Amino acid sequence: MNAGLGKILSPERVLLGADDLSALMPQHLLxxxxxxxxxxxxxxxxxxxxxxxxxxxAFVITRPITAAPIAELLSELVESSDRIELRLTADAKVRLRGQVVRLADDMFLLDLGFGMTLPEAVRRLKLDEGDFAASSLAMEFLFLHEANHGILRELSLFNTRLNDARSEAEDRAYTDPLTGLRNRRGLELALDMALHATRGSEEARGFGGFAVAQVDLDHFKAVNDLYGHAAGDDVLRHVARVLGEAIRDGDVAARTGGDEFVLILHGATNHRALRKLGQRIISEIRKPIESGPNLCHVAASIGLTISSNYDDPIAEQLLADADMALYESKRAGRGKVTILTGSLPPATPLRPVTK
Amino acid sequence: MHWLVRRSIESFLRETYSDQFWLRVCQRSGDDALQRYVYDRHSIDLISDAARFLDKPEDDLLEDLGAWIARRRRVRRLLRFSGRNFPDFLLNLEMLADRVRMVMPDFFMPRVQVFEDGADCLRIDFPPDGHDWACCMAGLIRCMADDYGALGLIWIGENSVTVQISDGSFAPGRRFLLGGDEEAAR
Structure with missing residues (x-):
């Protein structure tokens, strides 16, 4: 093999005492x-x-698979230099593999190792560093085994925390801190998603239609002026609660300005049902709101438009049209619900569906 | 900063002080930038800020961090793989950087050299800018001395740690089983 080694005379036979053999190969068998x-x-x-x-x-021989008697098997392994593979009779999880050499006619030496079952074997058999030869890589293998486990665990914990922090930050970015409703960015995101869902096949548009409602408080400024901002905040939280209770799962309520709210109502295209919902919201908001020693009174007006009114609805248009309907409600004396239909002034680029 | 360093500092500050304290350290540059900021920051800046809030020398906080790391059960086990006894552990610190690299190739840890420095005295030398590492390592060594049941005096130099081993086997030390779970074996 090595040119240098070729010059060294290897002795034909080496005599090893049993103690030396045990020191070099603590896992041998004769x-x-x-x-x-x-x-x-x-x-x-x-x-x-x-x-x-x-x-x-003590062992079940798993390789080579043969029905031959043990004497024949050992001789064959010596001649072929193949490995022998065994497992503990008492514990199938501990497997060993090794090399067989013939020391004398009737004596074979097996040197064994645990291979990949090393961590299992060390745990089950309670082995320690002294049980392995100095040249063995068992300690390094065990170190890597444990280090990998530890690091993968830390990494997954780290990633979990990173994701938590990220979704927390996202939630914060899309939430109005005062009311817990969505903010304008949150609304835009939800509106885009709703629009995305309505695109595609005709059926999808039919079922996937939604309504956009603009809700605006009346007399809110008066409450602020009369009782202060804390009372104003109580009113806004009250309104948020009313809106949150009025909508269904999957619908969206957002606060987009001081006293302006927007709802996205999925699958709600029936005018009568929308009008009823709007009136219920208005009557709930109209109830007196306790704020410290004061009772605050506000009212609300609502304007709605429905996505199925449009061939190709876009977010800005829906919001602008709902706003126009809201304006109509205010003009008609407040506390009203207006649903945009084809009868509105043609000042908008709307193409109404005549029903 | 490597994610593992960040996670160590975060866990250390959260567990030793509080979640609020950690948030305070992160929030230095204002609420809004919190999330992005902390991931971009240098680990040593986090330590500096924390030390200032605690009115504690940075070196001491780094030493606490090192000791805290060595007290983690998993880390302690990995460190115990490095030596049969405390002096052996210290001598084998030379291999620590290689061990770390083997498990995490993207993690940089400076190589150290260990010298005999008089009777029963070992000096661990770090590269020229390794003072922070030295402080952290001193805490780790202090903790491991306890673990091995050894008695040692530790000095931190500019870029080195010197350990005087008064007694290699002062107390029985904690058990270390290769197969793990010393708690259950007790």
Whole structure:
């Protein structure tokens, strides 16, 4: 192999005492041709049952697979230099593999190792550093095994926290801190998603239609002026609660300005049902609101438009048209619900569906 | 900063002080920038801020961090793999950077050299700008001395840590089982 080594005279035979053999190969076994155990290294002794006399008392040979008697099997392994693979009879999870050499006619030496089952074997057999030869990589293997586990665990915890922080930050970015409703950015996102869902096939548009409602408070400024901003905040929280209770799961309520709110109502295209919903919201908002010692009174007007009114609805148009309907409600004396239909002034680029 | 460093500092500050304290350290540059900011920051800036809020020398906080890291059960086990006893552990610190690189190739840890520095005295030398590492390592070594049941005096130099081992086996030390779970084995 190595040019340098070629000049060194290797002795034909090396004599090793049993102690030296155990020091070099703590996981060895000496057996005779019948598999009778003649000797074992200190680590192998730890895994042998106390009453084991033959190889097959302690081990099941898993490779090579053969029905041949043990004597034949050992001789074949010596000639072919193939590995022998075994598992503990008492514990199938501990597997070993090794090399067989013939020391004398009737004596074979097996040097064994745990291979990939090392961590399992160390745990089950309670082995420690002294059980492995100094040249063995067992310690390094175990170190890597544990280090990998630890790092993967930390990494997944780190990623979880990172994701939590990210979604928390996103939630914050889309939420109105005072009322917990969505803010304008949150509304825009929801509106885009709603529009996206309505695009595509005719059926999808039919079922996927939605209404956009602009809700505006009346007399809100008066409450602020009369009772202060804390009372104003109480009013806004009250309105948010009313809106939150009025809408269904999947619908969206947002606060887009001081006293302006927007709702996205999915699957709500029936005028009568929308009008009823709007009136219920208005009557709930109209109830007196306690704020400290004061009772605050506000009212609300609502304007709606429906996505199925449009061939190709876009967000700005829907919001502007709902706003126009809202203006109509205010003009008609406040506390009203207006749903945009084809009868509105043609000042908008709207193409109304005549019903 | 490497995610593991960030996670160590965060966990250390959260556990030793409080979640609020950690948020305060992060929030230095204002609420809005909090999230992006903390991921971009240098680890040593986090330590500087924390030390200032605590009115504690930065070196001391780094030493606490090192000791805290070594007290983690998993880390402690990995460190115990490095040596049969405390002096052996110290000598093998030379291999620590290689061990770390083997598990995390993207994690930079400076190589150290260990010298015998008089009787029962070992000096661990860091590269020229390794003072922060030295402080952290001193805390870690202090904790591991306890773990091995050894008695040692530790000095932090500019870029080195010196350990005087008065007694290699002062107390029995904590058990270390290769197969793990010392708690259950007790």
């Amino acid at each position: 057996v005779d041709a019948q598999g009778l155990l003649l000797g074992a290294g200190p680590t192998t002794r730890k895994i042998l049952p106390g009453n084991a006399r033959f190889l097959h008392d």
